[in-house]
Amino acid sequence: MKISIRMDDITPDMDWKKFLRFKELCDLYQIKPLIGVVPDNQDGNLHIDTAESTLAENFWRYIKSLQNEGWCVAQHGVTHVYTTKKMGCFPLNRLSEFAGTGYENQYAALKYGRDILLSHGIETEIFMAPAHSFDCNTIKALRKLGFSKMTDGFGERPYLWRGIIFYPISYRQNSCLKKNSGYTTFVVHSNTMNDKDFERYEKLFAKYKDRLISYAELMVIEAHKRGVLEKTAEYAMALTKYILVSGKRIFKNPKKEF
Template structure:
């Protein structure tokens, strides 16, 4: 297994910082990188309400889709109401984990239909704060055609039931000594000039390692390896110890 880099962008919504999102789009287009972008269908999170509502947001997402960006359903309203981390406890808060199945089905159904109705077809899912539970997976199966999730700790994609899990491990670019599929997760709304310069420099100097999500053949993905199970156990154990 070689070393592959993937880019994920979180919190795209009508109230996002349009100038910063355009800046990161320009950089990615310059180097031919097609990221995964998480769309919040009905944003009610004040933290991500930065600009006035962009009436052209749907057209922007449709253009991303046309360019081959990987479109992900990123929750429903991006508001965390529970204090549990579920089966991927990166944080102790969640929009989904801990809620009854019926409530999760309603949120996911509304979000999915909101996007489908305007021609946006998400093939991927990732939850706000990285947190979800078994009910979230059941809701996705029953309410959507989505069978690929961007989250979990591992060195390579793996099968979990009917889902293909693509790990998401890093919140910033860094050179790594271990081979694997490394997803770097960015929040353009919060990036400053230094962050953008660092972002472009890393891509420019490591371009040969970057791939697109569509390059992953989900039909060839196997079960989670023993090494990845151990890695996940160690990672979450250390997070728990650190509090």
């Protein structure tokens, strides 16, 4: 499969050292990922590099410059605070900023987030749901606000569902690397990566450099309409992954987001 990268949890006080280390790797292989920017981060787990710095001060200008260079920007939720324990349409986590909060609330929140990005000159039609969690009202509100793309779902190529083009993420990275055809996205949380994780990506990028594509290249791939059966299979896969991952998480890191 061709591999694109998305980087989650981009905020003014993210772990800049780790973000820049991963960016260096992307630059080396000349790939431009999708970055999920939180418009109004209020999630305590994402306040990491809180020291005053020129990077944090110039955050929005820096994001704009990445976008001008060809990096893709997604709106990653609004505050990134989980308000419900609903799983939504893609049940990878039992917590959500949006699922179950109703159309009106979601529309108002998503608009508030979108307007923050716009006030910094950042326009995007791509949405990245925190914890991969959203419901049909989220989709409806996103459409109304002019969003046309989401980075979520499972599959081998982009698909159209409820008026939104979904760009699937990898179910398991290793099995994606074994397949020769199709497209997927690897989800990267640079904030929580350790040296071993970086080394793994360094080796992976070197070995599979011909498979790596920029997110903009993924977005020109034609999307096919997804039917009910495929959608049901995707739901079952996500739920299975949730059960497997949550079993391990209890022992390892209960706060870590997939």
